[in-house]
Amino acid sequence: MFDLPSLVLLLVVFSLCLSLIVFQAITGVPPMSSSSPEAADVVALLKQASLPNQAIVYELGSGWGSLVMALARAFPDAQIHGIEASPLPYWVARFRTRRMPNVFLQRRNFYACDLRDAHAVTCYLMIKPMPKLAAHLDRMLKPGTPVVSLTFWFRDREVAAVRQGPGLRGAAALYFWPAHKAKATEETWSTNT
Numbered sequence: 001m002f003d004l005p006s007l008v009l010l011l012v013v014f015s016l017c018l019s020l021i022v023f024q025a026i027t028g029v030p031p032m033s034s035s036s037p038e039a040a041d042v043v044a045l046l047k048q049a050s051l052p053n054q055a056i057v058y059e060l061g062s063g064w065g066s067l068v069m070a071l072a073r074a075f076p077d078a079q080i081h082g083i084e085a086s087p088l089p090y091w092v093a094r095f096r097t098r099r100m101p102n103v104f105l106q107r108r109n110f111y112a113c114d115l116r117d118a119h120a121v122t123c124y125l126m127i128k129p130m131p132k133l134a135a136h137l138d139r140m141l142k143p144g145t146p147v148v149s150l151t152f153w154f155r156d157r158e159v160a161a162v163r164q165g166p167g168l169r170g171a172a173a174l175y176f177w178p179a180h181k182a183k184a185t186e187e188t189w190s191t192n193t
């Protein structure tokens, strides 16, 4: 029915599609791209955070490369490091960014990455991984490092600024890590009243 080259091609396409399902099951995050307006919100928040000239920015879960590309265009002197676990989005992003000299992509689990040289971090994930990611950023980031999360926020951290465009798109939140919320203890409450 199929000749050998068509069968091989079919198998490759099937395995790549299967890998999307497998990696979504492993990470718990679908490989959905941010839209251009959402990426523009992330860029605007990072501009507000005044990054150093040759900043190192980590895009955690860089997917098909949409946000990495927007960041690389907006910050041409910065190094944009995209980390993606899923092979198909990773290779597509490699292809899309092949002429962008300030983009560096790694196919890895970002929990296994050393982020200590980060000047900024961005992510667009899901609700479930946010607490684990917060703990990883607590271990890795220098105090005051800007972190921008698209759509899914860190519940117990203080948001410094928000960009929420019109329509149904997700809002982006900027944090200056670790962004702990000040605790209103009973003691301070009683002395203030």
Ligand SMILES: C[S@@+](CC[C@H](N)C(=O)[O-])C[C@H]1O[C@@H](n2cnc3c(N)ncnc32)[C@H](O)[C@@H]1O
Binding pocket: 023, 024, 027, 029, 030, 031, 032, 033, 034, 059, 060, 061, 062, 063, 064, 065, 066, 067, 068, 083, 084, 085, 086, 089, 108, 109, 110, 111, 123, 124, 125
């Ligand atoms: C919603 S997509 C966002 C893609 C991209 N950031 C964008 O805005 O266009 C999230 C991506 O994070 C990846 N991901 C989730 N957990 C990961 C992990 N621990 N390590 C590496 N990639 C991860 C998923 O495979 C998925 O492609």
